[in-house]
Amino acid sequence: MQWRRRRCCTHTAKLLYLLSLLGVLIFLVHQVWLPKLTGTSMKRGFPVVFRAGGLHAAKWNLSSQHSVWRFLLIPELRFRADANFSSHEKLGVSSSEGNSHSTNPQTEHVSQRKQDANGTQTHRPFPYIINEPDKCTENRPAPFLVFLIATEARQVEARNAIRQTWGNTSLAPGLSLIRLFLLGKTEGELGLLQQKMLQAESQRHRDIIQQDFLDSYKNLTIKTLMGMNWVAVHCQQASYVMKTDSDMFVNTEYLIYKLLKPELKPKTNYFTGNNMRGFAPNRNKNSKWYMSPEQYPDEKYPTFCSGTGYVFSGDMAGKIYQTSLSTPHLHLEDVYVGICLAKLRIEPTPPPNGFLFNHWRVAYSSCKYSHLITSHGFSPNEILKYWHHLQGNKRNACINMLKGRAGRAH
Ligand SMILES: *[C@@H]1O[C@H](CO)[C@@H](O)[C@H](O)[C@H]1NC(C)=O
Ligand SMILES: *[C@@H]1O[C@H](CO)[C@@H](O)[C@H](O)[C@H]1NC(C)=O
Ligand SMILES: *[C@@H]1O[C@H](CO)[C@@H](O)[C@H](O)[C@H]1NC(C)=O
Ligand SMILES: *[C@@H]1O[C@H](CO)[C@@H](O)[C@H](O)[C@H]1NC(C)=O
């Protein structure tokens, strides 16, 4: 009896041993096949995205331009550099520099006159309606950072909030910052009215550039390329550029002093943000982020940075713009820039930690917001509110939180 029991126990032990081996095996297989996300926080971030913030969060939720839900996650495969990069591609931008100071801004064209190898014109030029060709040269020393902020004519309040907060160009003493809002044009009666107001706003703030293309979600790529071209033509000496949106909270100081570090020699071939690695095109026709197999046949996008906020060295503006001339446009602006980067064989640099660039809304606390660069989905009033709170609590952003916790504990 005793012998049999012992024997049975060794059997059980063996069985357990085998089971645990199997477990380890399954675990390992998972590790290999699960997508490796830089900042795995992203996955954890999902439920956090729109949890806090009540009404406003709802307003900016799934319908938001850069929602994380637009992609399917698939296992990581190596990106095939299928889009062949013609080696004779020259870097730098062939600019119509000659008339950049033209008295009639209407006639100034973005230099999109290049044709691709097949002689098919993939892009046509869009003339500027409003430009600031001297903005950069007026600034001495050479700009450290240029903000390119995608916005629409009607978003006056958002622009004003940004001017007073994270887009204030005097935030970094001794460094020159430039803020530019990027716009297309609106059609119809409303468009005419908005245009008048926009002209006045431009006269007052001198921080608007606008080209003659229809301002629509599907034209965001054109808008971004307008900004890249502006930097390449009018501001080659800029050390860094950030492209972001008007519903964003940006911690400009953290970006400048903790990430970019003005005391160092400016980087080149540098591109960073919320790295989206291993994402597949959304093939659901009803989705806002639908990508047809005709437009993008590959099963996976190259690594790209969420369009809610990415940062790059000044030299990249011209390189990306130049590459775009031979790259058929896709309406998803950030994916498109990622494709240009892949063609250039420049891999986005992962940020030092996964919490810096958030393309969702991080619940506000002065402690968290003093240690991040972007958070997404804010009304103009919220930008003002949180910005001022953060400024008021900058020195002890986290101490207050600890005190608060201690207080609650008692
Ligand atoms: C997102 O917002 C829309 C309205 O803007 C609302 O109808 C919808 O229920 C919201 N979804 C969630 C998940 O909050
Ligand atoms: C790119 O083009 C070169 C020469 O045209 C060719 O040898 C190479 O196989 C191509 N690469 C890809 C990935 O298509
Ligand atoms: C920008 O910041 C400076 C210095 O902090 C401040 O004096 C100025 O009023 C701010 N500008 C705006 C438009 O808020
Ligand atoms: C983009 O802008 C161009 C030029 O104004 C316009 O013809 C085109 O319809 C726009 N595309 C979309 C999808 O709005």
Ligand SMILES: CC(=O)N[C@H]1CO[C@H](CO)[C@@H](O)[C@@H]1O
């Ligand atoms: C006229 C011409 O150059 N046609 C080329 C267009 O592109 C395809 C594929 O890239 C080539 O095979 C053609 O020769």
